[in-house]
Amino acid sequence: MALTTLDPEALRADFPLLADDGPGVVYLDSAATSQKPASVLAAMDAYYRETNANVHRGVYGLAVDATDRFEAGRDAVAGLVGVDREQVVFTKNASEALNLVAWAWGVRNLGPDDEILVTAMEHHSNIVPWHIVAGITGATVRLIPVTPGGELDLDAFTGLLGPQTKVLAAAHVSNVLGTINPVAELAAAAHGVGALVVADGAQSVPHMPVDFAELGADALAFTGHKMLGPTGIGVLVARRELLESMEPFLGGGEMISQVTADGATWNDIPWKFEAGTPPIAEAVGLGAAIRYLTDIGLTEVRAHEIELTATLLDALREIPGLTVYGPTDPARRGGAVSFALDGIHPHDLAQLIDRDGVCVRAGHHCAQPLMEELGTPATTRASLYLYNSESDVEALVRSIHRAREFFDDV
């Protein structure tokens, strides 16, 4: 019995790469990047054809139109996560958004006695910037371990937290385990000791309703290309006071108020953090992607993914020799599912099922500290989105069985 009205098979007609006349792939790698609906491609194409000009500079009509379309992308992001438009900074990707906070805040505010708590399930993009900050400031990076069930070890977190904690860096949803971390709870505890909370929403914002205030973080990073939008645009959403208090990350055009021979004063937020010509067409595309998602409704998207994740988990568990990592309750996790198959390395499995057009990711998923905790150098990961259906899960399972037969027969 379907609990949602979302019909993934029908939605596929909107995605050129997934439509009936497309290349015929079973796309299960949306945690790496999502496919794009035709409306996003059309919005970007129309921008270049009809209003291409640089933004915030020209007085002529075309430049005003370009600025309007670009800034409408910002309004769409602001509406999506429930913040004011001034709180939305466009970056190149989620990594750059996290680096922005690490450099603009971390490097200037941390010292040798300070600690940066990072969950062991972070993507490298929310670990490595903090390593760099630690290298410059003398601060220490500490990992919050993960339980054998793939959830954050909250007791260990409480034990690590103290007055020396100045930053908590936590993924909202793990890109490997699918685990949904209780960011609001973590943030409340971290704020209790005066730490800054930096959340990575790359795997949550595309898949479920996320309200910035409810999430409780001081800063939230996500990226356009994982949420039906183009590559080349990421987002940093942050508390207004944090953005106002931080010095710029990158200097250049657009981000200044006035420049003299001796120095400069900064533009207002968010433009203070947007040096140089921004990703204009990409902001237009991201705006169209958000319209597509919100027309369907992120509550619907989430409900669909819970249902399909349950189907995927059940189907994988029936395969002999297959181990699934991460939480088993679909309501406590996202749709990225990592697993291991006895006797076949993830690379070999991903290669073998590619012959059936099944696209999954194999490797360390840019989360080597987590791989260390799981005791494996690599996993195979299938990840779901709104356009995936039970037929994709069936195709994956069929293909895994075929891979096993082939590999065992050689």
Next chain:
Amino acid sequence: MPGLEDLYQELILDHYRNRRGEGHLDDPTVEVDQNNPLCGDVIHMEFKIEDGKVADVAHTGEGCSISRASASMLAEGLPGCTVEEAFDRVERFRQMMHGEEIDDEDLGDAIALQGVAKFPARIKCALLSWTATNEALLTYQSDARSNGDGH
């Protein structure tokens, strides 16, 4: 798209399942570690080099069938080669992985990995142990040279 049979040949999977040279040497002349940052594959290799000849090779590591089989094939074929011959063999294997025509003499079972060249995403898997070997040989030469200077 090239067929999987080009990639997963019986000889390759035989090396994967019954790896030659896996383990450690008592008193290695050179040791080297290599990893593939894209996928997390790691290898540790040990070489015994006596009188300018590779006497023994051992390896341990984590990786896919191509990566582990390639190390097994290398470890089986390299002992007996002079250091120069070993360099030459590594170079010819590298050329083969890049799809170049090579004189396939002396590559031993590793010639079975020729088909990997048709799978660009997997070339690094096959090359890992050979890259490690190249590094080990360079280290050996550099050590030999500085020891020589000392006399």
